[in-house]
Amino acid sequence: MAQRSPLDLPEGDPFGPDNLPYGVFTTSDAPHLRKIGVRYGAHVLDAGAAAATAASPHAELLGASSLNPLMAAGRPVWQAVRAELRDWLTNPAHRHAIEPLMHPLTTLALHLPIEVADYVDFFASEHHASNAGKIFRPDGDALTPNWKHMPIGYHGRAGTVLVSGSPIVRPHGQRLPPAEAPASPAPASAAPTPAAPSPSASSAPPRPVFGPSLRLDFEAEVAFVVGAPSPLNTPLPLAGFHDHVFGVCLLNDWSARDIQSWEYRPLGPFLGKSFATSLAAWITPLDALAAARTAPPARDVPPLPYLDDAAAEPGGFDLRIEVAVNGHTVSRPPFSAMYWTAAQQLAHLTVNGASLRTGDVFASGTVSGPRPDELGCLLELTWGGRDPLHLPHGTRTFLEDGDEVTLTAWAPGPDGVRIGMGEVTGHVVPAAS
Template sequence: MPEQSPLEPAEGDPFGPHNLPYGVFSTADEPDRRRLGVRIGDHVLDAGAAAHALGSPYAALLARPSLNPLMAAGRTAWRDVRRALTAWVTVPAHRADIEPLLHPLGSVTLHLPYEIADYVDFYASEHHATNVGRIFRPDGDALPANWKHLPIGYHGRAGTIVVSGTDVTRPSGQRKAPADPVPVFGPSVKLDIEAEVGFVVGTPSRQGSPVEQASFRDHVFGLSLLNDWSARDIQAWEYVPLGPFLGKSFATSVSAWVTPLEALDAARVAPPARTAELLPYLDDADAEEPGGFDLRISVSLNGQVISEPPFSTMYWTAAQQLTHMTVNGASLRTGDLFASGTVSGAEREQRGSLLELTWNGTEPLELPAGKRTFLEDGDEVTLTAWAPGPDGTRVGLGEVTGRVVPA
């Protein structure tokens, strides 16, 4: 019986030809040579070599060590390349050319797939924002007065975004408990995670020209899972009045895989009902397609699932976030990354941060490795996710993993 081809993933594989996420990889024999790859099952296709072998007009774009040139080429190129890739991995006539260019996933090293320009983090889950408000303002309004009127966000640090698998060093900084007379300096004792989804910009825009929601697909290349590590004690002391700074900027982890928007057409859903009237530039009531994504996220701590946040509950959509962050005339650059903010659902087991899961440490998690309020040195956190695909398939979003190492 002939051996099954790597181009024929098992039925139900979330990385079948309906998905084809992009990444950047290197091999053991050429560790310094980074190549653009596309995942099919448990293999990675050398996209540049495939394009050269089959005479693709996009061979030059796909033979680069980063996704940025392809992302900057625009939506027509994205469609053409995806259509070609689908044919290369499904048409039997291409098999002899393509199979030698496949590398087992376990044999390659995955890298940050694009050069990041700017990084913006939003605060788009009503459940998360309400939980945080109840924790820190138990006698006041859970949501800030502006929360239902605009997507709240802040500009983060692009230079400390790392690819999945990179260790995260426990950050040190100033912290001050409410009863302490003065602050102290030392390693964070409230290190946390935030389960998020990041959207990466391909096509840039001109400064002074806001991007409308209807142009979302023209500018956003795809999405990745993202963990925005947070030092809650450092953040609590520093963030009034200007917002997150050192409590966030030490590390943000992203998946090695970028899922193209076109792979997620079957996962588009309507966002939650709006409970406040939106200004015209944010109003999406008459949008041509629903702005939400039905992404099913799973958060594991040391191999134990601790939360399953549903992205479909996010109040503000990625299209609204893109529009809002450019409405003042700010420009987009290829490689800009904007994150959803912590994804949390209505139920306790759907909360996307330890801050919420343990209610700021007052309700510890009971885990096989012992109780946890916040992260301890040696803890490993993994986010995975899938989305509904065409014809009952699942679209895998890869994973983002990080292990905490001592300060």
């Protein structure tokens, strides 16, 4: 029986010609030579070699060691390259030249596909924000007064954005000892919450201890990768989203809840977040998700004009996320439930005149839905540690050393196909001595 060609995909493969996500890989015989690859089923096309073979005008961009030169080239080039790739992979006339350039995915080492410029994390899920508010302000409003007027976010640390599969070292930091700590960790938000009551005159102020985080958490998120930059002092309208966003991928913004709860007042997330953020090795082009566009949830507070998308194309994305801990599914957060869209986040990010750079990453914040099995972090799934999860490998309130968290997702594509998103996996290892 003849061996199946890597160009002949099984019906319904989520990494078919309607997807074509980009990544960066090395082979075992050239471990220091990074190349741009395009995933096709269970194989990866050496895009630079294919472009050179076809004498493509984009051979230099596809022959780079990261996606940044291609991303900086702008939307017309992205579309032209995508059309070339689809032709090379599906046109029988190219089969003889392209087949030798296909590598089995399992034989490759995958690397961070972009050079990250800036990293911004938003707080765009009303369900997540409301749950956090109920946990930490049980007698107050679930949402802060500003939440439905703007997409709240914070600037993270680009240097600790890691490719999927990188080990996650449990971070050290200051935290309150159990006797002085609040009942639950602080919410995963830059939005301030009321400070704890001041100690009485006879009580001593709280004193922190230093050590490994005891409340390590994951956050299931979706990231948007900026391609074309924008100049300083040039706010982008909602319609600028397509011209500046190159692609979409999954992201896990790991959180040390106990470090965060002690440090975050009044300035927001810092060391409790900056130790590690895991990014998928594959970036799905924005055009591959055209069939997944969907209207966001109805809004009961009219947004200001620069955020008003009532007359715009549907700004949401129907991405079906699944979160597994040690191989056991614990949640299926629906990205379609996000209150603030990525286009609104980009408009808000630049409304003060901030510029964009190629390689900027802005993330959605924790994705959570309305149901108990749709919550995107352990903070919510265990209600701040009050209600442990019962898993086949034991109970969990927060992550233990040795735990592995994996995010996967798919989106509806044209003609009923599924568009697969590259997974994000992280394995928790003990704190450095």
